[in-house]
Amino acid sequence: MTRILIVDDDMQILRALRITLHARGYDVTTAVAGRQALAAAQTGRPDIVLLDLGLPDIDGTEVIHALRGWTSTPIIVLSGRTGSADKIGALDAGADDYVTKPFRVDELLARLRAVARRTPTATEAPTATVGAYIIDLGARQVTRRPGVGGDEDADSPERTGPVTIRLTPTEWHLLDVLLRNPEKLITYRQLLPHTGGPSPKEQSHYLREYMGRLRRKLEPTPARPRHFITEPGMGYRFQP
Known part of the structure; x- marks a missing residue:
């Protein structure tokens, strides 16, 4: 069943789309704000996102930028903005299609079918090794590699046997983005929208x-990271 995330702060449109798409066999999740949508996309992994641009907290174009930092999930914009600048801005940000409100249901269904045909089959979520740990992104699980140890682990009894590392949703998101893009620079802009905070300066501090928490949990020597590398003034890079 195709999973669709609908993002719109108009409750009447949201309800109508949910009923219509559910009746046609789609699995529907909804969100009424940009940050709520980003969290829902991270946890629910929708196959398609239907996105309004005029959201109450952050602009829909920023939501597109944030999503494109870690996923190629098709995004169809549903917006009352009819200006060419708005359309070009959304498409340049990474949207796959743009439908102007009001729209006909049969047209929207055709657009959904079209982007679904263009979407390649999803690949299995990767696993990666960080220090003594194996991270399974699909299972959201961190386990210790059997027989791995060393002097740098000697003063950490919790690292001498089987362990389970607990990560917060935000830590999982950052880890997911970095591990899916090994050796690639991931900019602050691609990561910051998911970490919250009332201002870019405070968001950068939160990031x-x-x-730092990820390094303390996963790096053999957090003060000298081998895997989560800072690129000063630009972002972060995962080095396998």
């Missing part, structure tokens, strides 16, 4: 805090 440093989250990355």
Whole structure:
């Protein structure tokens, strides 16, 4: 069953789309704000996103930028904005299609079928090794590699046997983005929209805090990271 995330702060449109698409066999999740949509996309992994641009917290174009930082899920914009600049901006940000409100249901269904045909079959979520740990992104699980140890682990009894590392949803998101893009620079812009915070400066502080937590949990020597590399002034890079 195709999973669709609908993002719109108009409750009447949201309800109508949910009923219509559910009746046609789609699995529907809804969100009424941009940050709520980003969280829903991260946890629910929709196959298609239907996105309004005029959201109450952050603009829909920023939501597109944030999603494109870690997923190629098709995004269809549903917006009352009819100007060419809005359309070009959304498409340049990474949207796959743009439908102007009001729209006909049969046209929207045709657009859904079209983007579904263009979407390649999803690949299995990768696993990666970070220090002594194996991270399974699909299972959301971190396990210790059997027989791995060493002097740098000697003063950490919790690292000498089987362990389970608990990560917060935000830590999982950052880890997911980095591990799916090995050796690629991931900019602050691609990561910041998911970490919250009332201002870009405070968001940047939160991002440093989250990355520090990941290093303390997964790096053999957090003060000298081998895998989660900072690119000063630009972003972060995962080095396998």
